[in-house]
Amino acid sequence: MLCAPILAQAPMWIGDPDTASLLEQELQAAMRATEAFGAMPVGPWSVHLHLSDDSFEKTTGAPPQRFAAWAGATLHLRPIEKLRRRDIGEILRHELVHRRLASSRLRPWEEEARCLYAEGHTQPQESWPLAPMKPIQARLDLALRRGNTASQAWAYAWLRAWIARKPLPPAPPLKSSGRENWKPDR
Ligand SMILES: [Zn+2]
Structure with a gap:
């Protein structure tokens, strides 16, 4: 039982x-x-x-x-x-x-x-590290949902560093238009 x-x-x-x-x-x-x-x-x-x-x-x-x-x-x-x-x-x-x-x-x-x-x-962490700035959150979400291999690799590396409270890998450079350098997957 x-x-x-x-x-x-x-x-x-x-x-x-x-x-x-x-x-x-x-x-x-x-x-x-x-x-x-x-x-x-x-x-x-x-x-x-x-x-x-x-x-x-x-x-x-x-x-x-x-x-x-x-x-x-x-x-x-x-x-x-x-x-x-x-x-x-x-x-x-x-x-x-x-x-x-x-x-x-x-x-x-x-x-x-x-x-x-x-x-x-x-057990989850009692308190998670400080959330990143809004634009980084949006870029992580986009990479996780619709990213290519490289942007997903960045997102996972970033998340692994964040949960371990280690230095965060820099985000990939954006185009001059402010858009991602890759085309989001449908
Ligand atoms: Zn998952």
Whole structure:
């Protein structure tokens, strides 16, 4: 009976059945490790274990550097042989915090920072570092939502430095018009 709250939140597994049995414990551990970041939304959810990169990318539109992506209440994951090259627990903790913060009304950069922090911590920071100036917040949000590889790399490096209270990497130079040097993705 002690397991009831976890069982109540258990997802439906879709796709590769062998991987589902491998990942079940990893997922439960990631659920427990991220509890302090917020409650899981009520209602059914699922984990889709793709058998090919092609199917993962077609379904999610995710770029090659992404290993996991949410579409509605479904967490899509790359094939197990790809996940194994990374820390699966880290990936799951990160993605579960996205789900826990889905209705938090945080800005994209604030949510992403918490997810990155949850990769290595079971408790959020008591107080987060000072928020950056508004234009930097807007540029982080744009890069996270619609950025190219380079601008996303800057945004993630910036967020990792921010949560660690380290010197922040300078933002990429803007065009003389004040616009980004890259074209936002649709
Ligand atoms: Zn994320």
